[in-house]
Structures are given as structure tokens and as C-alpha cells.
């Protein structure tokens with residue numbers, strides 16, 4: 001594709017059971033800022049079946065336009081069908097940049113598209129900027145999180161990147177917003193789809209909520225001491241209506257599932273409230289939670305680095321403080 005013919009920033013709208021994933025709304029908000037900086041538009045790409053609600057949601061969250069591919073073969077995500085539809089859309093509309101959530105499906109789809117298009121992809125970004133010429137600088141941790149790499153894609157289009165959920169904030173919804181919807185007829189023959197969805201197995205955090213979707217997270221580190229003690233955190237999380245997460249050290253001990261790990265090699269989260277219990281605040285952990293709105297740290301070491309980034313710090317023994325907090329919250333809820 002000729003670079004000069006390419007314009008607009010696209011966001012892949014990932015859905016699950018007909019619901020838009022938070023990361024897509026976060027990318028719409030951030031991608032729109034980039035697009036408007038260079039006088040272009042943010043276009044949401046919706047692929048699926050019977051997606052009218054999804055289209056309305058992404059418009060209400062700020063998409064300037066929507067391109068919709070509707071077909072029964074897109075009901076559930078498959079690499080083959082979505083890659084086929086997406087690459088055809090790129091060839092027709094020639095976007096300048098494509099943002100995809102760094103989720104399991106996003107990490108599967110984006111490299112496949114980049115390879116088909118012969119363009120570059122920066123994975124797992126935590127920062128985005130754009131030059132007046134429309135060149136995106138993709139920032140991501142490198143060398144074990146000790147430095148940040150700024151990556152550009154000067155010679156090919158579209159510029160592509162996956163961005164971690166929770167890094168950016170979604171905008172506010174305006175149900176009265178309207179936007180142009182372009183419907184593209186692209187079908188993928190069944191014989192070209194090599195995987196079949198047999199069943200969905202719901203996976204949730206131990207408090208019943210996925211950490212990447214949670215507004216409140218209670219997180220435990222090595223200071224928790226043993227697996228059974230995570231029950232204390234689960235009780236606090238349940239009282240608050242939140243999810244339980246962990247540092248890698250706690251995961252490595254086998255106390256909690258790797259699905260709950262926050263950090264550079266775990267998940268990036270951006271809840272309204274993050275309560276860190278017995279977590280020292282290593283750079284690799286902070287990389288996954290620093291965009292939380294409000295951080296409370298409970299640690300018996302007053303010198304712990306987690307206090308450097310906490311909005312509210314409690315120096316003390318978590319085994320005394322966490323049950324007190326849980327009781328107090330339960331009392332106030334009555």
C-alpha cells in the first residue's frame with residue numbers, strides 16, 4: 001500500500017458473547033486522540049453476527065465511523081475468518097494505523113494480519129504517540145522492564161500494534177451520539193475456517209470477576225505467606241465487589257492461578273481501586289498496575305517501594321489490617 005494513500009486510525013472491536021471488551025473502548029478513546037491530532041478519523045472495525053448493539057456501543061464511546069462485517073461465520077472468533085475479513089477491509093479502505101487489544105484473541109489476530117499485509121507490528125504496547133505526519137511511535141517495555149523501547153514503522157502501512165488492556169482509560173458513553181456505519185459484504189467459506197468452536201468454558205478470578213475487567217482489585221504478594229491466606233483477600237474483594245489478583249512471586253509459589261498475575265509478564269490492569277497487600281512494589285509488578293486510579297498499599301516494611309506509588313499507605317501487618325477492613329466494609333454495607 002502506498003503510504004500517502006493511507007489515512008485514519010482503526011480499532012479492532014473485540015467482543016465476547018455480544019459484549020464489547022473494555023480494551024476496545026479504551027483504544028477507541030486513545031486512538032481518537034491520535035487520529036484527531038493529525039486531522040483524521042477513528043474508525044471502529046466490528047466483525048461478528050447480529051452486532052447492532054455492539055455498533056451502537058462503540059459509537060456511544062466515540063467512534064467517528066464504524067465498518068461492519070456481519071455474517072454467521074463471524075459469530076465467534078476464529079483466526080481464519082477474522083483474518084480474511086480484516087485483511088480485505090484493509091485492502092479496500094487503506095488505514096494508516098491499526099490498534100488491537102493485547103488479549104488472547106488480539107495477540108492471535110494482529111500478527112496474522114501484519115504478516116499478510118507485509119507490515120510491522122509492535123506487540124504489548126503501553127504508550128502511543130503520533131507525529132504531525134501521522135507516524136505512530138509505539139512504546140513498550142524491553143530488557144525485563146528496565147527500559148522502554150520506542151518503535152516506529154516508517155516504510156510500510158498500516159502501522160500496527162497490540163496494546164495492553166487497562167493502559168488507557170475509556171471515555172464516557174453518550175447514547176445520543178451518531179456516526180456513519182459502512183457495511184461491507186465479505187464472506188469466508190466454511191472450508192477455509194480450520195478451527196471449530198466446540199464449547200465455552202467460563203474462566204473467572206477466584207472472586208468470580210476477571211481482573212482485567214474489574215473496577216476493584218485486591219492483590220496479594222509473597223507477604224500473604226501461603227495459598228490458604230488468599231481467602232482473606234477474597235473476603236475483602238467479595239465485600240467490595242472486586243477481584244483478587246497477585247504478584248508473580250505469589251503465582252510462582254503456586255498459591256494462585258497465573259491468570260491472576262499482574263505485571264510485566266502478567267496482566268495490565270487499570271481499576272478504580274487497587275489494594276496491594278504484602279507486595280513490595282517491584283518495577284515489573286508496578287508496570288502492570290500503575291494506571292490504577294487509586295492505589296492502597298498495606299505492607300509491614302515502611303521502606304517498601306510500593307509506598308512510592310501508593311495514594312494511601314498503611315504500614316502494618318496485613319493479617320490484622322485486611323480482616324478489619326473487610327469487617328468495616330461489611331458493616332457499612334448493612
Ligand code: FAD
Nearest residue numbers: 221222223247248249263264265266278280285299300318
Ligand atoms: P516480595 O518482593 O518478596 O515482597 C513481599 C512484601 O510483603 C515485602 O515488601 C514485605 O515487607 C511484605 N510483607 C511480608 N509479610 C507481611 C505482612 N504480614 N504484612 C504486610 N506486609 C508483609 N512480578 C510481578 O508481580 N509481576 C510480573 O509480571 C513480573 N514479571 C517479571 C518479569 C521479569 C523478567 C522479572 C525478572 C521479574 C518479574 N517479576 C514480576 C518479579 C518481580 O521482580 C518481583 O520479584 C515480584 O514482583 C515480587 O513479588 P512480591 O512483591 O509479592 O514479593
